[in-house]
Amino acid sequence: MEVFRTAESMRNWSRAQRAAGKRIGFVPTMGALHEGHLSLMRVAVQDNEVAVASIFVNPTQFAPHEDFDAYPRQFERDAAMCEAAGIVAIYAPMASGMYPENFSTYVLVEKVSEGLCGGSRPHFFRGVATVVTKLFNAVTPDRAYFGQKDAQQCAVITRMARDLDMGVEIVEMPIVREPDGLAMSSRNAYLSEEERVRALCISRALFAAQARMEAGERDAACVKAEVLQAMDEVTVDYVELVDADTMRSVETIEKPVLLAVAAVSGGTRLIDNIKYTPSESLVRVER
Amino acid sequence: MEVFRTAESMRNWSRAQRAAGKRIGFVPTMGALHEGHLSLMRVAVQDNEVAVASIFVNPTQFAPHEDFDAYPRQFERDAAMCEAAGIVAIYAPMASGMYPENFSTYVLVEKVSEGLCGGSRPHFFRGVATVVTKLFNAVTPDRAYFGQKDAQQCAVITRMARDLDMGVEIVEMPIVREPDGLAMSSRNAYLSEEERVRALCISRALFAAQARMEAGERDAACVKAEVLQAMDEVTVDYVELVDADTMRSVETIEKPVLLAVAAVSGGTRLIDNIKYTPSESLVRVER
Numbered sequence: 207m208e209v210f211r212t213a214e215s216m217r218n219w220s221r222a223q224r225a226a227g228k229r230i231g232f233v234p235t236m237g238a239l240h241e242g243h244l245s246l247m248r249v250a251v252q253d254n255e256v257a258v259a260s261i262f263v264n265p266t267q268f269a270p271h272e273d274f275d276a277y278p279r280q281f282e283r284d285a286a287m288c289e290a291a292g293i294v295a296i297y298a299p300m301a302s303g304m305y306p307e308n309f310s311t312y313v314l315v316e317k318v319s320e321g322l323c324g325g326s327r328p329h330f331f332r333g334v335a336t337v338v339t340k341l342f343n344a345v346t347p348d349r350a351y352f353g354q355k356d357a358q359q360c361a362v363i364t365r366m367a368r369d370l371d372m373g374v375e376i377v378e379m380p381i382v383r384e385p386d387g388l389a390m391s392s393r394n395a396y397l398s399e400e401e402r403v404r405a406l407c408i409s410r411a412l413f414a415a416q417a418r419m420e421a422g423e424r425d426a427a428c429v430k431a432e433v434l435q436a437m438d439e440v441t442v443d444y445v446e447l448v449d450a451d452t453m454r455s456v457e458t459i460e461k462p463v464l465l466a467v468a469a470v471s472g473g474t475r476l477i478d479n480i481k482y483t484p485s486e487s488l489v490r491v492e493r
Numbered sequence: 494m495e496v497f498r499t500a501e502s503m504r505n506w507s508r509a510q511r512a513a514g515k516r517i518g519f520v521p522t523m524g525a526l527h528e529g530h531l532s533l534m535r536v537a538v539q540d541n542e543v544a545v546a547s548i549f550v551n552p553t554q555f556a557p558h559e560d561f562d563a564y565p566r567q568f569e570r571d572a573a574m575c576e577a578a579g580i581v582a583i584y585a586p587m588a589s590g591m592y593p594e595n596f597s598t599y600v601l602v603e604k605v606s607e608g609l610c611g612g613s614r615p616h617f618f619r620g621v622a623t624v625v626t627k628l629f630n631a632v633t634p635d636r637a638y639f640g641q642k643d644a645q646q647c648a649v650i651t652r653m654a655r656d657l658d659m660g661v662e663i664v665e666m667p668i669v670r671e672p673d674g675l676a677m678s679s680r681n682a683y684l685s686e687e688e689r690v691r692a693l694c695i696s697r698a699l700f701a702a703q704a705r706m707e708a709g710e711r712d713a714a715c716v717k718a719e720v721l722q723a724m725d726e727v728t729v730d731y732v733e734l735v736d737a738d739t740m741r742s743v744e745t746i747e748k749p750v751l752l753a754v755a756a757v758s759g760g761t762r763l764i765d766n767i768k769y770t771p772s773e774s775l776v777r778v779e780r
Contacts, residue, residue: 213658225512308739310603311622311656317597335598336657343658369598370623371500371630452595 207289209296213344216297220258220346228255232347232374234338237261238278238392239287242382246351249379251292254349259288260297260341266305267333278395297345304340313339315362315369318453322358322466323477326443331362338363342374349375353382355389357464357479361453381479383409389478401472404439408469411436412480415465419482424459433467443468443475450481459484494576496583500631503584507545507633515542519634519661521625524548525565525679526574529669533638536666538579541636546575547584547628553592554620565682584632591627600626602649602656605740609645609753610764613730618649625650629661636662640669642676644751644766648740668766670696676765688759691726695756698723699767702752706769711746720754730755730762737768746771 210216223230231254233246243259250257261284268274281298288296312332319331342350350367352360357378364376382390387409388402397405411433423429426447433445448455450462459482466479497503510517518541520533530546537544548571555561568585575583599619606618629637637654639647644665651663669677674696675689684692698720710716713734720732735742737749746769753766 213660217658217660221511224508225514227512308604308652309656310605311653312601312603313598313657314601315598317595340656340658343660365595366598369596369627370600371504371627373500373504373630 207285207294207296209285209298210344211298211300212303213299213340216295216299216344217346219295220344223256224346229348230254230345231257232341232345232350233257233259233293234341234350234352235259235261235284236263236277236392237284238280238395239284240382240390240392240394242353242355242390244287244291245382246353246379247288247291247293249377250349250351256294257292258295258297258345258347259293260299260345261285261288262297262299262301262304262337262341264304264333264337265301266336267330269327269329272327273393273396276396278392297341299344304337312336313366313370315366318365319358319362321448321453321455322444322446323468324358326468331359334359335362335366339366339370339372342367342372347374349377351377351379353380354378354479354481355381355391355477357450357466357481358453361451387413389476391476393474393476396472396474398472401474405469405471405474405476407437407439408467408476408478412465412467412478416480416482419459419484424484426455426457426459426463429459429465433465437467437469440469440471440476443470494572494581494583496572496585498585498587499590500586500627503582503586503631504633506582507631510543511633516635517541517632518544519628519632519637520544520546520580521628521637521639522546522548522571523550523564523679524571525567525682526571527669527677527679527681529640529642529677531574531578532669533640533666534575534578534580536664537636537638543581544579545582545584545632545634546580547586547632548572548575549584549586549588549591549624549628551591551620551624552588553623554617556614556616559614560680560683563683565679584628586631591624599623600653600657602653605652606645606649608735608740608742609731609733610755611645613755618646621646622649622653626653626657626659629654629659634661636664638664638666640667641665641766641768642668642678642764644737644753644768645740648738674700676763678763680761680763683759683761685759688761692756692758692761692763694724694726695754695763695765699752699754699765703767703769706746706771711771713742713744713746713750716746716752720752724754724756727756727758727763730757 231250313335462483518537600622749770
C-alpha cells in the first residue's frame, strides 16, 4: 500500500492507473475509522480495479468552537485497517499543503446545503464541498463512496459532482449501526457510558417513526412531533422530514423522504437519519 | 476535427487521448474568434500532443442588463478557424446541458476577484470560475491558455487551479492588438467607426503610462491620474494600478504591477491593460 502526501504525487499515481485502464474507487475519510468506513472500502475494492482512501481532518469544515483539535487522529491504526480492507493507496495530504497562505477558492452548493446541518453549521458544507473537490482532483476517481449517515452531505456532493461535470459517480451506502442501534460515528468515542445510553433514544425514535410511516402515516408534522417527543434523553438540534433529493421540507410523505435528526448527548453532537419511500399502493389509499 | 456537445462525450475523448499518452492543450473561448484567440491556439497546438478549444457563450457571467443575447455567435466560421489553427476537437456544449434545472453549485475565488472588473460586474468572476471548472472537468487539459487582455480573469483562474488542485498549468499569453493599438476583442465588432477612433485613447494612455514608468515614475497615483486624463474620449469605468499577482492596489511601483482600465465607448464596454516590472536598478535609485 502506498501513502501520498501531496496532490501532485497522488495525481501522478492515479494517472498511471488510468493509463493502465484501471478504474479507481475512492473513499474519502477523516480517519478514526470504524465499521461504517470499512463497509464503504469493501465495496470500493470489489467494484473497481483499484481503491483509494483519503485520511484528512479538514479544518475548513469545523467552526472555531467545534472539535477540530479534539477530533481523533490515529494514522497508523487507520492505515492498517485500510490495507486489511484491500485499499492500495492512501492520500493523506498535509493541511499546510491543502490550505497554503492566500488560499481563497471555495465551492458553494446552494439550496440542498441550506437546511438541516447547513442551518446549524453555516460554513460546514462549503468546507466539505471544497475539500471533496480538491480530493477528487487529486485522486480522479471513477466512483466515490459516502455513508448515508451523512445524508445531506451525500446530497450536496451528488449535486456538486453533477453540476460541475466531475465525471465521478457518487455511491451512497447504508448506515452501519452498533448492535444496540447507535449509528456508527468517529464522534461516538467522545461519549461516556451514560451519555451513550442516553443517545440510544435517537435511533429508537427513528425506528418508531419508520414503523409509523410503514403503517401508513403520511403527515410529516405528526411524524416529527413523535420523534421529538421520543428523543427525550438528549438535547435536540433539529428533527426534519425532507425530500430525499432536494433536502426541502415536506408536509406530506408522498415521495422518497429523509427523516434526519441532530442532537447533543453530553457535549457531543450526533446525527442520524432514515430514508423512507412510500409504497405506491399506500399512497393511493391516502389520496 | 471532432465536435462534442456533452461533457460526457468530451471526457471520453479526452480520456482516450490521455490513455494514449498524449498531453492536452486547451483554449476556452466564447467564440467570435479573432487573432488573439488564434495566437493562443497556435501555442496550444505547438506545445501539446493534441489541442482542444471550447466555444460556449456562458450565460452565468453576464448580468441581466449585459450583452448575452447580442454577443456575436458564428459557429461555422469559428470552427473553420479552429481547424485551420490545428485544433483537433471542439467542445461546444449546450446551455441546457451546462445549466440544467436545479443547477446550484458555484466556484468562488475571493480576494483576487474583488477589485477591477469584479467591482463593476459583481457576478462575473463567479460565472467565469464556475464555467472554467466545468470546462476543465470535461476536457481534463494539461495546460490551458488565456489572454492577458483579461488579466484579472487569468489571475482568478490561476488562483483557482492552484487552490483546488486542478493539475492544470495556466498559461497567460500577451495581448494581441490591431495595428492602431486597439486591444483585440470580440466586442470591438459593436463599435461604430467613430466610437472605435475614440476608443484608441485607451491604448494610447496605457502606452504613455508605460513610458513614464520606464522613465522611473514610481508613484501609482501619478500614473493613474495621467491615464485618466488621457482617456478623454471615452467614459471611464476604472483606472487601477495593482499587484500583478494579488490584484491589490499599490501606492508605489516596486514589484510587477498591472495597470488595468475599463471604459465605455458608445454603448460598448472595453478593457485593456499593461503589465510592468520595475527594473532592479531603478528601484534601488528610488530608495
